[in-house]
Amino acid sequence: MTITTNDQSTDTSTGADIRLVDCDVHPxxxxxxxxxxxxxxxxxxxxxxxxxxxxxxxxxxxxSHTLPYNPFYxxxxxVMRGELLGPNGEMxxxxxxxxxxxxxxxxxxxxxxxxxxxxxxxxxxxxxxVVTEVASATNKWVVENxxxxxxxxxxxxxxxxxxxxxxxxxxARWSGDQRMVGVYFSLGNVLMGDxxxxxxxxxxxxxxxxxxxxxxGAEGIFPTAPSLPGGTPxxxxxxxxxxxxxxxxxxxxxxxxxVFEKFPKLKFVFAEVxxxxxxxxxxxxxxxxxxxxxxxxxxxxxxxxxILASCRFTTQPLPETETDEQLMQVLAMMHAExxxxxxxxxxxxxxxxxxxxxxxLGHFKERxxxxxxxxxxxxxxx
Amino acid sequence: MSVVGLxxxxxxxxxxxxxxxxPGQPTIVTVGGIELGIVNLEDHGVRAVRNxxxxxxxxxxxxxxxxxxxxxxxxxxxxxxxxTVIRCPWHxxxxxxxxxxxxxxxxxxxxxVHEAAVVAGRVWINPARQRPRRQxxxxxxxxxxxxxxxxxxxxx
Numbered sequence: 065m066t067i068t069t070n071d072q073s074t075d076t077s078t079g080a081d082i083r084l085v086d087c088d089v090h091p092x093x094x095x096x097x098x099x100x101x102x103x104x105x106x107x108x109x110x111x112x113x114x115x116x117x118x119x120x121x122x123x124x125x126x127x128s129h130t131l132p133y134n135p136f137y138x139x140x141x142x143v144m145r146g147e148l149l150g151p152n153g154e155m156x157x158x159x160x161x162x163x164x165x166x167x168x169x170x171x172x173x174x175x176x177x178x179x180x181x182x183x184x185x186x187x188x189x190x191x192x193x194v195v196t197e198v199a200s201a202t203n204k205w206v207v208e209n210x211x212x213x214x215x216x217x218x219x220x221x222x223x224x225x226x227x228x229x230x231x232x233x234x235x236a237r238w239s240g241d242q243r244m245v246g247v248y249f250s251l252g253n254v255l256m257g258d259x260x261x262x263x264x265x266x267x268x269x270x271x272x273x274x275x276x277x278x279x280x281g282a283e284g285i286f287p288t289a290p291s292l293p294g295g296t297p298x299x300x301x302x303x304x305x306x307x308x309x310x311x312x313x314x315x316x317x318x319x320x321x322x323v324f325e326k327f328p329k330l331k332f333v334f335a336e337v338x339x340x341x342x343x344x345x346x347x348x349x350x351x352x353x354x355x356x357x358x359x360x361x362x363x364x365x366x367x368x369x370x371i372l373a374s375c376r377f378t379t380q381p382l383p384e385t386e387t388d389e390q391l392m393q394v395l396a397m398m399h400a401e402x403x404x405x406x407x408x409x410x411x412x413x414x415x416x417x418x419x420x421x422x423x424x425l426g427h428f429k430e431r432x433x434x435x436x437x438x439x440x441x442x443x444x445x446x
Numbered sequence: 447m448s449v450v451g452l453x454x455x456x457x458x459x460x461x462x463x464x465x466x467x468x469p470g471q472p473t474i475v476t477v478g479g480i481e482l483g484i485v486n487l488e489d490h491g492v493r494a495v496r497n498x499x500x501x502x503x504x505x506x507x508x509x510x511x512x513x514x515x516x517x518x519x520x521x522x523x524x525x526x527x528x529x530t531v532i533r534c535p536w537h538x539x540x541x542x543x544x545x546x547x548x549x550x551x552x553x554x555x556x557x558x559v560h561e562a563a564v565v566a567g568r569v570w571i572n573p574a575r576q577r578p579r580r581q582x583x584x585x586x587x588x589x590x591x592x593x594x595x596x597x598x599x600x601x602x
Binding site for chain 1: 515516517518519520521522523524525537538539540548549550551552553
């Protein structure tokens with residue numbers, strides 16, 4: 065296929081007409097990912113995946129290709145909003161127009177940033193060749209099936225962090241499309257401050273793209289996945305609670321390895337990994353840095369300054385604090401007026417109703433609803 | 447020998463022979479009820495710091511570790527800064543021995559440092575006056591006041 069270049073770089077819009085940006089919207093594959101993506105694979109890979117003809121168990125009797133996911137800690141009530149399921153249990157968010165109606169139209173959302181649910185864990189896949197192809201095919205799928213359908217959608221270029229040079233090539237392939245506002249970085253078992261990832265950061269910073277992270281859904285499940293703290297969880301409850309510390313650890317590592325110093329213009333957006341832990345993380349890092357600065361002399365400022373300048377977080381799930389005042393206190397401590405971006409997590413079971421979220425944001429509402437996202441993603445979002 | 451500006455009338459106190467202060471790590475003296483850590487830097491003179499870290503009150507003058515530190519640099523590089531710092535025994539904050547400033551912006555709290563000089567083999571300190579101030583000028587002596595001879599980069 066020919067990659068569309070939708071160059072809107074001459075857009076002089078200020079974003080004043082954009083009042084609500086949803087930074088975590090999940091398109092779903094309507095079928096098995098191999099079937100869904102088969103038209104976007106190269107002929108060679110379509111053959112290798114057994115997806116060139118009708119993909120059936122005849123291709124791989126008794127076996128199938130699977131992308132990293134969570135087989136051990138299911139949500140007992142299902143992971144989709146029940147009322148959105150089709151009459152025969154069909155997945156929601158498989159059709160861009162329907163999703164636009166259910167989410168964008170219904171809630172007055174001006175921009176929806178897409179994170180395809182089926183590939184969020186690709187950073188944990190052990191085979192870089194597979195992931196490179198899947199990332200490339202999914203990018204084409206996102207453009208054709210979503211971005212071309214409704215101009216309110218925005219994408220994040222999916223890449224295979226397992227090989228940063230190939231990832232940078234994929235970024236270069238798509239960065240001309242101004243509807244791509246970020247680079248989706250699926251975590252693996254190497255903390256992301258590692259130098260091996262610098263080509264990704266360089267490519268993203270040069271193109272003016274933010275690095276997007278999201279719960280990968282594979283945390284702690286595979287040896288190639290992000291490790292969970294302490295040990296192995298048992299059920300959705302303790303697994304889910306453990307996620308967030310992966311991301312806290314990655315932020316700490318980004319500080320320690322000097323990534324924020326080396327790539328000062330790059331923004332890192334952490335979706336669906338919480339943020340009430342952020343004030344504590346910043347305090348711990350600042351305190352430790354004062355004592356151990358000579359160990360990391362390239363960390364030239366208090367870590368909290370780098371984090372507040374470079375890291376952004378999405379609202380969902382909005383903390384259900386005992387009082388609204390407590391929520392305001394947490395948001396103040398994390399400087400939500402610049403670090404927090406609205407998200408719904410549509411169409412997942414634990415999504416946040418935009419109206420309810422905005423009502424609880426107090427004086428942070430306008431910044432969180434759109435202004436912070438516009439600052440983070442820049443003109444590509446407009 | 448005469449030394450302008452160094453004598454009891456200017457608040458200076460003779461705290462002992464230089465040989466009483468082993469090079470390297472600080473030695474405590476008490477002057478006017480104030481505990482000071484005297485640091486003998488040999489060719490680079492002597493320094494005097496209050497035995498009280500501005501962070502949490504640790505005995506930095508008695509147990510601080512005198513060392514060098516690293517300059518701000520690019521990731522994974524290391525650039526040794528030869529400025530001498532004193533590292534607090536509790537939370538390991540580093541302070542410039544010349545100025546008392548915390549290293550490279552880790553805090554705004556300053557360690558109190560005092561004028562100190564070696565004259566004729568004796569260590570003099572001025573507990574009433576803090577550095578950096580004009581130091582005594584040796585006019586006619588084979589000894590020299592060395593407190594101002596260090597011209598290394600400042601850790602601030």
